[in-house]
Amino acid sequence: MKGSNRNKDHSAEGEGAGKRPKRKCLQWHPLLAKKLLDFSEEEEEEDEEEDIDKVQLLGADGLEQDVGETEDDDSPEHRARRPMNAFLLFCKRHRPLVRQEHPRLDNRGATKILADWWAVLDPKEKQKYTDMAKEYKDAFMKANPGYKWCPTTNKPVKSPTPTINPRKKLWAFPSDSSRDLPSPKKAKTEEMPQLNFGMADPTQMGGLSMLLLAGEHALGTPEMSSGTCRPDVSESPELRQKSPLFQFAEISSSTSHPDAPTKQCQASALFQFAEISSNTSQLGGAEPVKRCGKSALFQLAEMCLASEGVKMDETKLIKAKESDGGRIKELEKGKEEREIKIEKTDEAGLQQEGEFEKSSKENIRDSKEFRNFEELQMDNVMAIKMEDPKEIRKEELEEDQKYSHFPDFSYSASSKIIISDVPNRKDHMCHPHGIMIIEDPTALTKPEKLKKKKKKSKMDRHGNDKSTPKKTCKKRQSSESDIESVIYTIEAVAKGDWGVDKLGETPRKKVRTSSSGKGSILDAKPPKKKVKSREKKMSKEKSSDITKESRPPDFISISASKNISGEVPEGIKAEPLTPTEDALPTSLSGQAKPEDNDCHRKIETCGSRKSERSCKGALYKTLVSEGMLTSLRANVDRGKRSSGKGNSSDHEGCWSEESWTFNQSGTSGSKKFKKTKPKEDSLLGSVKLDEEFEKKFNSLPQYSPITFDRKCVPVPRKKKKTGNGPSEPSKTSKGPFQSQKKNLFHKIVSKYKHKKEKPNVPEKGSGDKWSNKQLYLDAIHPTEAIFSEDKNTTEPAYKVKNVSSIPNTPEPTTMQEPLVGSQKRKARKTKITHLVRTADGRVSPAGDDKPKEQLQRSLPKATETDCSDECSHNTEAEETRSSTPEMPAVSAFFSLAALAEVAAMENVHRGQRSTPLTHDGQPKEMPQAPVLISCADQ
DNA sequence: AAGAATGAAAC
DNA sequence: GTTTCATTCTT
Numbered sequence: 031m032k033g034s035n036r037n038k039d040h041s042a043e044g045e046g047a048g049k050r051p052k053r054k055c056l057q058w059h060p061l062l063a064k065k066l067l068d069f070s071e072e073e074e075e076e077d078e079e080e081d082i083d084k085v086q087l088l089g090a091d092g093l094e095q096d097v098g099e100t101e102d103d104d105s106p107e108h109r110a111r112r113p114m115n116a117f118l119l120f121c122k123r124h125r126p127l128v129r130q131e132h133p134r135l136d137n138r139g140a141t142k143i144l145a146d147w148w149a150v151l152d153p154k155e156k157q158k159y160t161d162m163a164k165e166y167k168d169a170f171m172k173a174n175p176g177y178k179w180c181p182t183t184n185k186p187v188k189s190p191t192p193t194i195n196p197r198k199k200l201w202a203f204p205s206d207s208s209r210d211l212p213s214p215k216k217a218k219t220e221e222m223p224q225l226n227f228g229m230a231d232p233t234q235m236g237g238l239s240m241l242l243l244a245g246e247h248a249l250g251t252p253e254m255s256s257g258t259c260r261p262d263v264s265e266s267p268e269l270r271q272k273s274p275l276f277q278f279a280e281i282s283s284s285t286s287h288p289d290a291p292t293k294q295c296q297a298s299a300l301f302q303f304a305e306i307s308s309n310t311s312q313l314g315g316a317e318p319v320k321r322c323g324k325s326a327l328f329q330l331a332e333m334c335l336a337s338e339g340v341k342m343d344e345t346k347l348i349k350a351k352e353s354d355g356g357r358i359k360e361l362e363k364g365k366e367e368r369e370i371k372i373e374k375t376d377e378a379g380l381q382q383e384g385e386f387e388k389s390s391k392e393n394i395r396d397s398k399e400f401r402n403f404e405e406l407q408m409d410n411v412m413a414i415k416m417e418d419p420k421e422i423r424k425e426e427l428e429e430d431q432k433y434s435h436f437p438d439f440s441y442s443a444s445s446k447i448i449i450s451d452v453p454n455r456k457d458h459m460c461h462p463h464g465i466m467i468i469e470d471p472t473a474l475t476k477p478e479k480l481k482k483k484k485k486k487s488k489m490d491r492h493g494n495d496k497s498t499p500k501k502t503c504k505k506r507q508s509s510e511s512d513i514e515s516v517i518y519t520i521e522a523v524a525k526g527d528w529g530v531d532k533l534g535e536t537p538r539k540k541v542r543t544s545s546s547g548k549g550s551i552l553d554a555k556p557p558k559k560k561v562k563s564r565e566k567k568m569s570k571e572k573s574s575d576i577t578k579e580s581r582p583p584d585f586i587s588i589s590a591s592k593n594i595s596g597e598v599p600e601g602i603k604a605e606p607l608t609p610t611e612d613a614l615p616t617s618l619s620g621q622a623k624p625e626d627n628d629c630h631r632k633i634e635t636c637g638s639r640k641s642e643r644s645c646k647g648a649l650y651k652t653l654v655s656e657g658m659l660t661s662l663r664a665n666v667d668r669g670k671r672s673s674g675k676g677n678s679s680d681h682e683g684c685w686s687e688e689s690w691t692f693n694q695s696g697t698s699g700s701k702k703f704k705k706t707k708p709k710e711d712s713l714l715g716s717v718k719l720d721e722e723f724e725k726k727f728n729s730l731p732q733y734s735p736i737t738f739d740r741k742c743v744p745v746p747r748k749k750k751k752t753g754n755g756p757s758e759p760s761k762t763s764k765g766p767f768q769s770q771k772k773n774l775f776h777k778i779v780s781k782y783k784h785k786k787e788k789p790n791v792p793e794k795g796s797g798d799k800w801s802n803k804q805l806y807l808d809a810i811h812p813t814e815a816i817f818s819e820d821k822n823t824t825e826p827a828y829k830v831k832n833v834s835s836i837p838n839t840p841e842p843t844t845m846q847e848p849l850v851g852s853q854k855r856k857a858r859k860t861k862i863t864h865l866v867r868t869a870d871g872r873v874s875p876a877g878d879d880k881p882k883e884q885l886q887r888s889l890p891k892a893t894e895t896d897c898s899d900e901c902s903h904n905t906e907a908e909e910t911r912s913s914t915p916e917m918p919a920v921s922a923f924f925s926l927a928a929l930a931e932v933a934a935m936e937n938v939h940r941g942q943r944s945t946p947l948t949h950d951g952q953p954k955e956m957p958q959a960p961v962l963i964s965c966a967d968q
Numbered sequence: 969a970a971g972a973a974t975g976a977a978a979c
Numbered sequence: 980g981t982t983t984c985a986t987t988c989t990t
Binding site for chain 2: 980981982983984985986987988989990
């Protein structure tokens with residue numbers, strides 16, 4: 031279902047080519063769009079500045095290469111659609127089920143049912159969706175810093191010219207990157223004069239351009255960035271708004287921050303992806319994970335390197351493999367050990383240095399090897415992987431299995447750990463729980479580890495995909511260029527290794543490879559805009575210094591990695607790598623799907639160090655000269671701050687960790703997956719975002735209709751009743767009466783709210799609604815058993831607990847609706863609406879007033895009565911009754927219906943409370959409600 | 969294109 | 980407080 035839908039959407043987007051709106055399509059993420067992108071398009075993208083043209087072209091094409099790249103900015107049109115809220119996610123996920131259950135039901139009906147389900151849904155379950163929505167939103171926001179939900183009033187004109195729709199402006203990013211430096215914080219979109227940047231930035235400006243701008247603004251010292259990894263962690267929620275660079279910085283900071291509390295890590299994979307994607311446009315920016323050792327510069331350098339000679343790298347790699355293969359294994363082992371230790375230490379909250387020291391002491395050999403390893407760089411890693419094909423294969427297999435079973439992101443993370451740390455644990459792999467357990471401690475405690483894990487997982491995934499990726503790669507290669515062919519050969523050499531690389535130290539490899547790959551690609555073809563552009567610029571600006579300076583950056587990065595990553599050199603590397611890869615992939619991703627990305631990675635892995643170093647040096651120098659480093663640093667700092675604040679990110683992170691570990695009711699028992707939130711920045715950059723999102727989405731619990739039915743029975747019934755009556759009538763009434771309805775309802779609601787709100791609101795408890803509904807239903811249909819826990823249990827294991835919990839929640843009875851703001855309104859409206867509708871159908875306006883009064887009375891009283899207890903029943907009933915006779919026929923009717931509902935509701939409340947206490951209360955209530963209802967039906 | 973639902977943001 | 984828009988998809 032989903033897939034089809036998405037596809038449709040995409041197609042629509044693609045179609046939209048002409049239409050900008052279609053671009054929106056990115057619905058999930060820009061990355062998605064990228065998948066569609068063709069290489070040619072990517073090439074176009076190469077030049078950031080040129081991007082604008084491309085955008086137009088793209089627009090024509092309907093691809094969102096731009097989107098992917100620029101992500102945020104770009105597409106003027108808003109390519110980005112506003113993220114779905116929890117309910118929408120829920121709907122999306124469950125609509126198919128509803129449809130299955132009720133094939134004939136039209137969407138509206140289905141939506142209603144979904145709404146019912148949603149209402150019934152356990153708070154926990156709801157929260158999952160809520161969290162997911164939040165996370166996604168945060169990720170989205172990062173990706174689209176300037177994104178405004180509402181174009182305000184400006185929809186006005188659709189300027190034929192795509193670029194400048196008012197909307198766009200709104201949608202457009204604030205692109206305040208430059209300004210960010212001085213007052214990074216609050217340059218909110220609104221405040222900032224988006225106009226200038228907004229126009230140009232999104233479409234035209236590439237990440238590089240952004241960097242440049244930032245650099246210009248930033249006066250600060252250049253070197254700072256590389257040397258100092260850690261930004262201050264102050265917080266600025268507004269980070270998002272900042273330019274993509276900023277985002278990159280955030281990413282890097284988030285990922286790298288060892289010191290930073292877990293929060294940094296907290297950012298979910300999605301979030302990271304978003305960042306990456308957003309960053310992708312700004313390649314350089316993306317990678318700047320300074321803290322960890324790999325600064326954005328480093329990444330940039332990598333990018334540059336890529337441009338230089340991939341081939342060289344390949345050769346080196348091969349050699350390295352041959353010569354160093356043995357060493358690598360040892361190193362890997364040592365690393366594994368380190369990682370394990372690190373994890374422990376991380377848990378303890380030890381700092382990087384401390385860990386590093388420990389690790390170093392313990393693994394002196396490793397350290398030495400490490401250095402060597404560093405020197406050897408990624409290539410060696412590759413070789414290592416090559417050496418241990420068996421393990422890799424096993425892992426892959428396991429992973430595949432797991433993966434199949436568990437789409438969740440968390441899965442990837444878990445797999446990583448297992449794979450990387452202990453091949454032997456593979457057995458655990460089979461049991462997701464086991465995996466989770468293993469990771470949980472580490473992952474939760476440390477962001478870094480998480481990152482590593484994520485990276486690893488990503489790597490693993492890639493490894494799994496090996497077979498497929500190769501194929502894809504081949505295809506590409508054939509199509510692409512000589513470089514590709516070279517890469518291909520390399521890949522062939524390392525086939526088995528691919529997966530292995532991922533395991534241990536893939537990160538470095540990836541980075542290198544990525545860079546190399548990029549370079550190759552660029553050389554042969556410029557699939558990656560950013561990279562090329564950057565590279566070009568960099569090379570132009572300072573090609574001479576490349577070699578010299580290249581070392582420094584490397585050194586820095588390395589040192590950083592050592593220190594910080596001491597624990598996880600791999601992880602650190604991985605981070606930077608991932609971003610780079612991501613960036614490329616994002617652009618590439620358009621070309622190729624995730625699989626393709628893998629191929630790219632492989633290719634990338636092949637890169638050579640020298641070239642990288644040289645590139646890095648060049649980049650670094652350039653950056654410094656331009657002051658870009660400063661800007662990067664600032665961004666990073668901001669990012670950290672943001673992480674520190676933990677705005678959404680914190681929540682996400684926190685939530686994501688816990689929440690993501692869902693108990694998944696889903697298929698087979700609950701499984702907790704940890705979200706990889708920490709990161710995977712690297713991996714996925716491009717497609718992965720989408721994938722992750724999808725995975726997450728898929729991972730979201732899907733409840734069987736039965737459950738809902740049972741739980742919901744009350745609700746649905748209610749609706750049905752109202753619906754039956756109401757459903758058809760409602761439709762009829764809707765058209766004509768809607769406006770009236772709204773007005774009436776608003777009035778009623780407002781009054782209702784006034785009196786009722788307070789009582790209700792304070793009352794509300796968690797599952798009140800549901801309970802109320804049930805009670806209501808019960809009242810309506812005393813005979814029918816609303817729900818039986820047993821049944822629920824039988825159904826899917828899914829939510830037995832939840833179900834039980836729900837019914838069990840008598841306590842909350844007092845509280846009906848936790849609704850907030852509009853929700854409350856709507857909820858009331860809907861409730862009332864139903865009544866009104868019925869009334870409308872037949873009613874005269876006169877009835878309204880009375881009903882209102884009645885409602886008011888009843889409600890307040892009810893609430894009061896609730897407190898009092900059982901007495902309330904009588905009072906309510908009396909009131910309702912009294913009102914009914916006196917009222918005019920129609921009005922009476924209406925009032926009756928309304929009263930009935932209210933009474934039912936109230937009764938329910940009381941019933942819930944009373945029920946537990948005494949049975950007597952229920953019976954009384956029950957009869958009353960039914961009577962009223964009967965009247966209404968008549 | 970309208971509309972059903974909820975939610976979040978913007979106004 | 981209200982409006983807009985996100986998803987889905989029939990009418």
